[in-house]
Amino acid sequence: MEKRNTFSGKIGFVLAAAGSAVGLGNLWRFPYLAAKYGGGIFLLVYLILAITFGFILMITEIAIGRKTQLSPLAAFGALSPKWNWLGKLATFVPVLIFPYYCLIGGWVTKYTYAMLADGQSAASDSYFGSYVSSSTEPIIWLLVFLGITMLVVIFGVNKGIEKLSKVLMPLLLIITVALSVYIVSRPGSKAGIRYYLMPDFGNLSFKTVLAALGQLFYSMSLAMGIMITYGSYLSKEEKIEKSTRQIEVFDTAIAFLAGLMIIPAVFEFSGGDKEALSSGPSLMFVTLPKVFNAMPAGRVIGALFFFLVLFAALTSSVSILEAIVSGLIDAFKMKRITATLLVSAYGIALGVICSLGFGIWSDFTIIGMSILDFMDFVSNSIFLPLVGMLTCVVVGFVIKPDAIISEVELNGPFKMKHFYIAMVKWIAPVLIFAILVSGILQSFGILKI
């Protein structure tokens, strides 16, 4: 058997996994969900879920990957032949995410360009609306973003991108910190900071918890086989528990900062209007250009910021496409180029449908959601919790927690062992199931609390 590559440096694994995890989920999706689902209460629920469910699921996936040394398609089958299909289900999730990830990536590309070309008009109220509702522009930018992603995967230049990201990601962190400090110190930001940091339990609902759970899995690339793949490349000398903590802290810190940058700004520029807070996917694009417009050298800073977001989005879209393509190669012995072209064509077709959902098809909604929101809901609020829950069931009752624990303990004690066993066997699957069912019922308007 061919020996799998392993990460060399100590920090190499953590950086690579965190680099893949940090993307639009942190910068675009987290702030708009937090704004929409009650601010502080969403943040609190998210943090609690991250240190409980997020932690046990990530450690489980990394350990499964390192133990089996297999890709997610084969890993579950190797643990228990009856559960082979769970690996397939997990690998299917990126297929759902890919088209609209590229659509939003296209929006970011457009805004990078707009900042450079004419920062001021991007700050006007109607700019975003007229852009997304157009039947051509967002589709052109979708093609640009998806095209770059496709070329990277075809030519296999990921390694170069990874090197570049070691420079650009820290830069993104620095500029995000600087922007959040700038926004927080502006006079109009008080109400927004309070909304974001002070939990109001009146805003708590199953929908909030389900949204936070889906976001957690999405942001940390959990329940879709990604961390299994990374685990399979992790050397046996590394401490899984510690690496998991570091990836989690890194990913959460970026999401937190993105919220701190965007939510107070929404308050300042809209006066805390409920409508603006719940505007969803458009939040970052409507708010940030106004901030850049109000600050000195805003156009340059704005262009740089969107460029860095674009880069973060690109590293993630490349690894999403790569995950699907390598799945197709493994499962159907397809050629790399055929698989990549096929998935890209599919991505364009669905991406175009999502895009038109903001324009000529905006009257068409499914349970009150636009097409993009609906795809996002199905993948993140249904499939991810479902796969996460089933992973816990497999570990808790089929292969038994000891199989994971012994892998984690290969080098040093597993500090949270007892917590892990209780969580993976009972607490996580039962609670995920409860959150999933009540959240879905609430979204359909069947359950009202």
Ligand code: TRP
């Ligand atoms: N976690 C990524 C983000 O926050 C998005 C993502 C979802 C992803 N699935 C993935 C990234 C698969 C890499 C691979 O934006």
